Amino acid sequence: MTAPTVPLRPLRPSYDHIVVGAGSGGAAVTRRLVDAGADVLLIEAGPSGIGVADIEEPARWVALPRGPYDWGYDYAPGPQIDGRVIGIPRGRVLGGSSAINALMWYRGHPLDYDAWEADGAEGWAFRDVLPYFKRCEDWEGGETAYRGAGGPLRIERSHDPHPLADALIAGAGALGVPIIEDPNGRDNEGAAYANLNMSGGRRWCSARGYLWPVLDRLNLTVLTDCQALDLGFEGSRCVSVRHVRNGTTAETRASGGIVLALGAIDTPRLLMMSGIGDPGELKRLGLPVRLGLPGVGQNLQDHPLIRAVNFRSKRPLGPVRDNGGGSMVNWKTDAGLPQANVHAFPIQGLSAEDALADRYDLSGDVFAVGTGLMRSRSRGYLRLLSGKPGGAVEIQPNFLAEQGDMDDLVAAVDFVMEMAGTRAYADWFEGFAAPDRRLGRSEAGTFIRRGCSTFFHSCGTCKMGKDPLAVVDARLRVLGIEGLRIADASVIPVIPSCNTHAPVTMIGERAADFILESR
Template sequence: MSVPIVPRKPVARAYDYIVVGAGSGGCAVARRLIDGSDATVLVIEAGPAGIGIPEIDNPAAWVPLGRGTYDWGYDYAPNAAVNGRTIGIPRGKVLGGSSSINAMMWYRGDQRDYDGWEAGGAEGWSFKDVLPYFKRSEDWEGGETEWRGAGGPLRIERSPSLHPVAQAMIDGSGELGIPIIDDPNGPENEGASRANLNIANGQRWSSARGYLWPILYNERLTILTDALAIGLGIENGRCVSVRYVAEGDLHEVRATSGVVLALGALDTPRLLMMSGIGNPAELKRLGVDVHLGLPGVGQNLQDHPLVQACVFRASRPLGPLRDNGGGAVINWKSSASLQQPDLHAFPVQGNSAEPRIRELYDLSGDVFSIGCGLMRSTSVGYMRLLSAAPGGAMEIQPNYLAEKSDLDALVIAVETMMELAATRSYADWFGGYAAPARRLSRAEIVDYIRDACSTFFHVSGTCKMGKDDMAVVDSRLRVQGIEGLTIADASVMPVIPTCHTHAPVTMIGERAADFLLGAA
């Protein structure tokens, strides 16, 4: 596919639909509205187009994108459980959102994740309900099966030539009794396997590339980049417009059919609160007039804690990076009594340690790493605005490690990774422990985790779907109490699924479009 250019069009006074945010969810909504109706659609994106940018396109160059030009630059607030450290949260500020800066991992999680959503009050969101939407989004290298889709917008491939440290992770898992499986997006996800990656022909395959590029020149689509949404217009209980700033000027554009918020789990609740939708006490503190009291806005924040990382000395140079710098994954259980895997790990062809670990340990020379984390974390946090001004400060607190069970599971994860590196499968590469520099006691592992705890940047849950008093959207993703306003991003997840969030957010966007079009 040739590299396109986003057409510069004058912004009309009104559109049928306005989609705010062009990340994984917003791209899917925009594409399906264009394909499935004769509606006019305006997409408002705060970041640039990001098309033809080598560091975005190159799968091996993704790590520096966090904290760079295409990142919002958000941080988690310090917490005593992580030794008072500030943890950065990479969030994509560009067409494609975080799918344009992430590690390109494509996972749905466990079937029971979505069955749990339905059991908790999200009617129609069981795995059997969402599987068709996962499949519809996919162009899987193996073709269509009962579990996988083909011909969809997002290309998904596995490494054609795994790096040896990634292959060692798979083989070493077998030595430890962890199953080796072909596809973690198949009927079972427990085990070690080659990673599913949004990579094609050696390039990143983001949501922008998959969903938007084919429709960029559609006359009914207008994409407005470098435009910051700062408010919603509410009239007679209905969302009818979006206010935004572009090139320093304030503008307002109307929506005749509906507004879709897809700004992500931080900026969707921010925009709602700036528009007078949220906890009345919080809005009063901010000096914002209340349009609608919804106490759940900004609450229920969830993210997967990541131990970043266990670092090992390499007995020889690793050579050029392959794939996304990883290439394999493990999903396994911290306890045999669990019904589904709760732990996740991946290899890194180099040093991926948190800044504090780099301060504490000598990581010079040739090293490789293994990141491990908890995908069934139970600690829950919040986000709150410290200012209602556009771009104002936020307090974002995931409460990592607040629950003892989370810490206990992560101890198992670190112990397993230390054992894994010492298996026969790593014999050609393992040159000793670097960080930790030796096998540790449980108490020492806990200290290490507190210094190494980081984020998968899977922030979610802040406008959750459900029926209880803290629910923000109903099971058709409509903001409760306001007509014409839908949310299609990770904020609607009632419980974070046991996976990277790009795939489930894409599925949410696919479903949101069907709800709007009356197709579901």
């Protein structure tokens, strides 16, 4: 596909629909509305990112956090992680976080979505969402009962995996974990080659799949480098977005409705800046109270990642292949669990949080395995520290606040260290690096607190449901407001056991259907 340019079109006073945020959810809903003939304005705070080598080349994604295409957010320190600050990359570019992430495409376990319905999100059980997952996909293996073909997002496995990707699969198998063909099939427990959003050695992000083919459509206007400031209302209906671009502020109306897809941090921020949120918080910030919704900014969830278990290598690793990984394993820390709860992946080089790198010798040839918790229990919050546009925000995931999360991670680290000693790693493993030996339980806890990072899966801050913290209903409409929906990770009520790109894309697909059905 030839890289396009974003046409420069004059901004009109009104459109059928305005979508704010061009990430996984926003790109999907925009494409489906445009295909249906609606006149759409898409507002994105970041640049187009088209033709940027660091975005397009999978192995270079590690250079993107803290760069010009990342919002640069941090998780607040907490006692469970030894008072450290953890960076939380969030994409600020067409494609959103799908343009700066590690290219992983997973939808988790069917039970994840049954849990959404059990939590009050009626109509979001796995049987309901599977058709939308399939609609997203152009899976290299073709259409099956669980996979889609011909959709906007190309998904492939490595054509030449690194030997460390092979070793992880064989090593997990040696410890009794099943080896599976497709982790996006009936069950995600097992070791397999990674599903990657890439083709021809290039990243296939949401912008490429959903937006590039329609940028020349006259019923789509895309504003990049444009920051949404707040929302406008007439009575109980949301009718406009106020935004600034190149120092010029404008207010643009939408006759059919507005969709927020800014993600789990900036969607609740925009709602609060518009007077929607917990009344006490809004008053503290000096913001008007338009609608009291105490769940805005609550229920924050993410998957804790231990970065990472490092090993000395018998030989040089060679050039980085694919996204620097290439395979994955999901397994259970207790055989009696209904689904896999922990995850690991290979890293073609060293990987360590500063608190670990400062304590261990990581010189020479080193490879690593990242491991983390996919069934995390801990919940956090997001709160604004300023009522001014772009003001400071406190984002607290409360990593490791639940003892069960620590228990599972201790087991996961021990599994990874045992796996490196299997025959599968005989050509690579020369000894432990970080940690430098097998650990007892107390030592493992210290290692985990120092190495705790994030999978970048922030979600849940505008949850879908019926309980007191619900912000949207099961058709993604903001409660108490007409003409306003949310289509991003913030609506997720219970974090699924996977990377969030796939479920958020599915949410965007469903949001478009809800909008079109209501016309």
